[in-house]
Amino acid sequence: xxxDQPQSTLALNTLDNIPSPAPNAxxxxxxxxxxxxxxxxxxSDSTVLDKAQAVELARKGEITGVGIAHRGDTEYLKSIPDxxxxxxxxxxxxxxxx
Numbered sequence: 001x002x003x004d005q006p007q008s009t010l011a012l013n014t015l016d017n018i019p020s021p022a023p024n025a026x027x028x029x030x031x032x033x034x035x036x037x038x039x040x041x042x043x044s045d046s047t048v049l050d051k052a053q054a055v056e057l058a059r060k061g062e063i064t065g066v067g068i069a070h071r072g073d074t075e076y077l078k079s080i081p082d083x084x085x086x087x088x089x090x091x092x093x094x095x096x097x098x
Contacts, residue, residue, distance in 0.1 A: 015067035015078060017059065025064035028054075028077070030095035041077065042095050051076055 032040030032048060040050045049057065055075045057063050065087065066077040079088045 015069050015080070016075075018067040018080060019059055019061045021064035022061040025062055027064055028066065028089060028092065030093050031089065032096075033094045038076070038089075048095070 026043040026045055026047070028041045029044050030042035031038050032042065032050075038051065040048055041054045042048050043063065052075075054063065054077055055068055058066050058068055058077055063077070065080055066089070067080050068075055069078045070076070077089065079090075085091065
């Protein structure tokens with residue numbers, strides 16, 4: 001790791017794809033968790049999606065403020081670093097899947 005790179009650049013490098021959001025893109029407002037693991041997301045219009053559905057919508061620019069990352073063969077959404085922890089996905093409330 002290059003010690004001369006700013007932290008935000010290092011964080012951005014962990015994202016595989018940062019789609020450009022559409023003008024009507026929704027925000028993630030809550031997390032669906034099972035046994036402490038994120039399994040889905042609630043959007044600003046109250047839609048609840050599983051991880052794969054949310055990744056696909058984000059890829060199309062329909063979700064704002066997130067990029068797509070991967071761990072092994074699994075893709076997931078990650079907040080785009082902006083220097084503020086308050087809007088990180090990990091700080092969002094957990095919701096129950098209805």
